Amino acid sequence: MATIKASCPSCGDVELTAAQVRLVVCSVNEWSYYAFGCDQCGDEIRKPAGKDVQSLLKTGGVAVERWVVPAEALEEKSGPAISYDDVLDFALRLQSIDAPVAALSAMRPGAPA
DSSP, rough: OEEEEEETTTTEEEEEOOOGGEEEEESSSGGGGGEEEEEETOOOOEOOOOOOHHHHHHHOOEEEEEOOOOHHSOOOOOOOOHHHHHHHHHHHHHHHHHHHHHHHHHTTTTOOO
């Protein structure tokens, strides 16, 4: 079993097994990372994982988790941000639209009471 050496900001160098390291490879390469829990201080450490780091960790037996970012999340947004009041207005409009539909379907012959 391979020993993986990493560094904790509080404790310094730590030795890990492949099972103790989490490698997340993202469709946006800059968002890929690896993480591990430090046995000495208990902190979870998360660090960027470029192509070289990914390759080394895979070679060391670390399982890869794939993360695909939806295209919609990467689209450029324009216009003002949606506010809490906008969401409430939308919910009230939906409620007023659904009320007549529910009343009509209840009046339909054979509809459950």
